[in-house]
Amino acid sequence: xxxxxxxxxxLRDAILRSGLRDDMTISFHHHLREGDRVLNAVLxxxxxxxxxxxxxxxxxxxxxxxxxxxxxRDGTVGSIECNFMHAQVGQAISRGILEREVxxxxxxxxxxxxxxxxxxxxxxxxAASAADTAGNCNGKEGKAAFGSIGYAMPDAAHxxxxxxxxxxxxxxxxxxxxxxxxxxxxxxxxxxxxxPERIMSGTTRVTRDPIGLLIAEQAAKAISASGLLRDxxxxxxxxxxxxxAVAQYLGELMRAKGITGRFASGGITGLLVQLLRxxxxxxxxxxxxxxxxxxxxxxxxxxxxxxxATRYASPAAxxxxxxxxxxxxxxxxxxxxDFNVNVxxxxxxxxxxxxxxxSDTAAGAKLSIIVAPLMRARLPLIVDRVGTISTPGEDxxxxxxxxxxxxxxxxxxxxxxxxxAGLPVVPIQDLKAKAESITGVPVxxxxxxxxxxxxxxxxxxxxxxxAMIDN
Amino acid sequence: xxxxLMKKARAGTLESGDVLVTIEPGDSLxxxxxxxxxxxxxxxxxxxxxxxxDSFGVTSGTITLEDQGALECTIRARLMTAIRRSLEGEEGVxx
Numbered sequence: 001x002x003x004x005x006x007x008x009x010x011l012r013d014a015i016l017r018s019g020l021r022d023d024m025t026i027s028f029h030h031h032l033r034e035g036d037r038v039l040n041a042v043l044x045x046x047x048x049x050x051x052x053x054x055x056x057x058x059x060x061x062x063x064x065x066x067x068x069x070x071x072x073r074d075g076t077v078g079s080i081e082c083n084f085m086h087a088q089v090g091q092a093i094s095r096g097i098l099e100r101e102v103x104x105x106x107x108x109x110x111x112x113x114x115x116x117x118x119x120x121x122x123x124x125x126x127a128a129s130a131a132d133t134a135g136n137c138n139g140k141e142g143k144a145a146f147g148s149i150g151y152a153m154p155d156a157a158h159x160x161x162x163x164x165x166x167x168x169x170x171x172x173x174x175x176x177x178x179x180x181x182x183x184x185x186x187x188x189x190x191x192x193x194x195x196p197e198r199i200m201s202g203t204t205r206v207t208r209d210p211i212g213l214l215i216a217e218q219a220a221k222a223i224s225a226s227g228l229l230r231d232x233x234x235x236x237x238x239x240x241x242x243x244x245a246v247a248q249y250l251g252e253l254m255r256a257k258g259i260t261g262r263f264a265s266g267g268i269t270g271l272l273v274q275l276l277r278x279x280x281x282x283x284x285x286x287x288x289x290x291x292x293x294x295x296x297x298x299x300x301x302x303x304x305x306x307x308x309a310t311r312y313a314s315p316a317a318x319x320x321x322x323x324x325x326x327x328x329x330x331x332x333x334x335x336x337x338d339f340n341v342n343v344x345x346x347x348x349x350x351x352x353x354x355x356x357x358x359s360d361t362a363a364g365a366k367l368s369i370i371v372a373p374l375m376r377a378r379l380p381l382i383v384d385r386v387g388t389i390s391t392p393g394e395d396x397x398x399x400x401x402x403x404x405x406x407x408x409x410x411x412x413x414x415x416x417x418x419x420x421a422g423l424p425v426v427p428i429q430d431l432k433a434k435a436e437s438i439t440g441v442p443v444x445x446x447x448x449x450x451x452x453x454x455x456x457x458x459x460x461x462x463x464x465x466x467a468m469i470d471n
Numbered sequence: 472x473x474x475x476l477m478k479k480a481r482a483g484t485l486e487s488g489d490v491l492v493t494i495e496p497g498d499s500l501x502x503x504x505x506x507x508x509x510x511x512x513x514x515x516x517x518x519x520x521x522x523x524x525d526s527f528g529v530t531s532g533t534i535t536l537e538d539q540g541a542l543e544c545t546i547r548a549r550l551m552t553a554i555r556r557s558l559e560g561e562e563g564v565x566x
Contacts, residue, residue, distance in 0.1 A: 348510055377488045377540025378508050440543060442511035 006187045007133055011165070012045045014188040015123075018161040022052045023078070024122040027159060029152035030060035030084075031127070031139055031288055035198030038127040038165050040064070041190065043071045053078035057121060059110060059151035059309070060084035060354070064198070072097055081119070083107050083354050090351030093452055096468045102351075102453035104344065107287070108313025108320065108360035109458035111154035115316040118460060124159035126152045126179060127193045131166035135184025136177035139289075140299040140306075142168035144196045147289025147298045148268070149178045153308035156183045167193045178306055200291040206248050206271065207241030211402045215371050216245030218423065219329060219400040224253055225421035226367055226414060228326040233261040235281070236322075236361055237272075237329040239290045242371050244271050246329045254280045265312070265321050266357060268294040268304070276303060285321050287312040287357075313360035315458050322357070322364030330358055332370045334386045337428050339393030339408050341370060342386035344455060347379050349447045349469050355390050360458055362395040367414070374401040380435035380442065382428060388455060389464040403434050476532040480556035483541075483549035490541040492553040495533045500524075506538035519543055523550045527558070 008014035020026065026046075028039045039058060044067075046054060052075050061068065063086040071077045072092075081103040085093065093102055105113060113119035128149065129142030139149040144167055156162050156179045163186045164179070173181075207213060223229050223246075235250070237243040247264075248271060254261065255278075264272045265285040270293030275281050284304040289295045297304045313322045322328075333353070334342040341362075346352045362368040372381050381401065397414060399406045406428035407415040418425045449468030457463040476496040483491040502520055506513060516538060524534070534553075538546070 347508070378512055378542055379540065438542060440512060440515050442508070443514070445510050 006135055006185065008186050008188040011041060011188055011190055012049065014163050014186045015042070015045055015049060017186060018123045018163060020046070020051060020123050023054070025055040025057055025120060027121045027124045027155045028056065028058040029126065029149065029155065030058060030062055031146045031149060031151065032144070032194035032196065033199045034062050034064045035195035036062060036064055036127065037192055037194040038125055040067045042125050043068060043076060047071055047074055047076040051076060055079040055081060057081040057119065059107065060356070061089050062086050063088040065089060069097060081105065083110055084356050085351055085354050087350070087352035094350045094466070094469050096449070096452055098452070101451050104354050104453055104455045106313065106355040106359045106458045107151065107309050107357040108315055108322065109456060109460070111310040112314040112316035112458060113460060114154050114158040115310070115314065116460060121155055121159035123161045123163060124152070124155035126156060126162060126164050128164050128166045128179070129193065130168055130170050130174060131164050131187055132170050132172040132174040133187055134172055134181035135162070135164045135187045136174040136181045137164050137166065138174065138176050138178040140176060140178070141170070142166070144168070144193050145295055145299065146196050146199055147295040148286040148306045150287035150307050150312060151309045153179060154310050161185045163188060165190060165193060167191060196295070199289065199295070205241060206244045209241070211373050212242040213245055214402050215373065215400055216242050217249050218405060219246045219369055219371050220249035220253055221421065222369065222398060222400060222405060222418055222423055223250060223327050223367070225418050225423060227417060228367055229253065229259060231260050233259060234324055234326045235261055235264045236266040236325055236365070238331055239267050239269055240331050243329045243331060244269060246371060247271055247275065251275050251280055265325065266361065268298070270294060273297040273304070276301070285312070313357055313364070320364065322361050325361060325365035327367045327369065328361040328365040329369050329371055330362060332372045332381065334383050335370055335372070335381060335399060336383050336386045336393070337432060339396040339399070339428070340386045340389045341391040341396060342388045343390045344388040345466060347387070349387050349445065349467065351453060351466060359391040359395065362391045363458065367398065368396050369398045369400060370396055371400050374403050374431060374435045375439050378439045380432065380439050382432040382435060383444070388466055390455065392463070399428060399431070401431060404431055406431055473530055474528045474558055476529060476554070476557040478557055480553050482552035482556065485537060485539055487539050488541055488545070489539050490546050490549050491537040492549045493535040494553045494557045496557070497531055497533045500531050501533045503533065503535040504538065505536070506540070508538070508540050515543065516546060519546050520550060523547055524554065527554050529554060
């Protein structure tokens with residue numbers, strides 16, 4: 001077979017040619033975030049072809065993927081596995097639309113499950129903004145450029161059949177092949193793989209909320225006081241407004257002290273690109289671009305490198321970036337007095353998120369910091385037991401709120417350093433009591449419905465289950 | 472002393488952390504509550520509402536609370552203001 005035979009005339013033809021049958025597993029990546037059109041288009045074709053009971057294994061199910069619910073109803077989709085699920089789909093799952101339990105993994109746990117042979121992909125659909133006729137492809141060039149294609153790399157390596165879906169064909173050979181022809185079976189051109197303008201969804205700007213800024217400033221001071229902020233510092237932060245504000249304050253501290261960090265990793269935003277350009281970090285390691293500045297930078301700047309999900313966070317890899325991290329900044333919808341963190345379900349037990357890289361980076365980093373307001377409207381952050389364990393408490397070192405900081409009980413040395421720097425460190429129980437003195441004590445609802453989802457730890461063990469809700 | 476609501480009145484906003492209270496005169500007491508924290512604080516909010524209306528001697532009327540996760544002190548303050556506006560015939564301004 002020569003490479004020219006890889007071209008399929010249509011998405012339907014590509015699917016038929018792959019040998020996809022009922023009960024098989026298809027995979028997707030979510031770098032186009034809320035702008036992705038590939039997952040819905042593929043499921044539409046699968047449904048039209050009469051395929052049934054497929055397992056969708058996606059790095060994330062976004063809000064734009066809510067048509068997946070129609071394909072659950074018509075029997076095309078029988079199972080979902082993902083690292084994150086948007087509330088618009090999560091609500092239906094929590095109400096029991098799927099008979100089989102959703103499997104939640106982390107960004108590192110997903111490729112690890114493939115490496116260990118626990119997760120098998122029959123056909124991978126790889127959305128690429130640039131591809132040649134042999135399937136060399138990337139997300140950096142083309143009209144729908146989205147940057148790093150890191151989450152799709154393990155799919156390309158492991159799937160029995162790999163289909164590259166693009167909307168811009170380049171002449172062979174595409175030089176910068178993030179995924180190379182050696183693993184690609186079929187290339188298909190469609191009108192549009194998605195809208196890159198909708199990559200930046202949710203909050204990817206530094207918060208202007210004074211409480212968020214206060215929390216971020218305290219977190220930056222804690223990083224400084226921990227002793228980890230020195231030349232060669234390595235750092236990851238999420239794209240939430242408060243997490244980004246930590247990066248901004250940290251940048252100020254590094255500037256003032258003349259400290260140069262070695263790398264920042266993870267999902268990359270324009271703010272981290274600015275820190276790179278200013279020389280405050282030497283390298284960016286990028287598994288996913290969160291905004292246009294990051295997409296542009298990864299295409300142009302040799303110091304801004306693309307990494308696979310495996311290299312980023314897999315515990316089955318021979319080594320991974322997360323294990324080189326000094327500090328990670330993470331969010332939480334709930335945290336309990338044992339420091340377990342929930343980012344999967346809301347206060348009513350409804351699915352609205354997922355680990356992403358939360359549990360991977362928390363396990364890898366020397367200092368894992370949760371930044372969150374002590375209450376959101378009337379809901380306290382700290383509970384006796386989180387609704388869902390997304391990240392085990394043993395991997396969390398520090399909680400930073402606007403009313404004070406709490407160290408994991410096993411981190412006496414950290415607590416001593418922070419107190420020495422004048423930071424208000426208190427037991428987490430005190431912060432919980434403080435919140436409840438303001439909000440009142442919330443009634444905890446216990447859900448006794450059948451399980452609708454299983455949360456799998458990055459090591460492949462069952463971490464928690466999520467129960468069906470009644471209303 | 473029993474008091475009768477005189478006219479429709481409102482207090483509060485629909486901002487997060489606030490509550491919009493709307494009061495209308497009526498022959499029987501009807502409390503309508505919507506809240507994102509109804510599972511956690513629904514009973515507590517109803518208790519607060521009853522305590523406030525009892526303290527004014529109000530026994531009838533339709534009281535609608537569109538809660539956005541307001542603290543108890545906020546709910547009490549907005550409700551008291553709405554009741555006063557209704558009793559005094561003052562214009563309810565939803566600011």
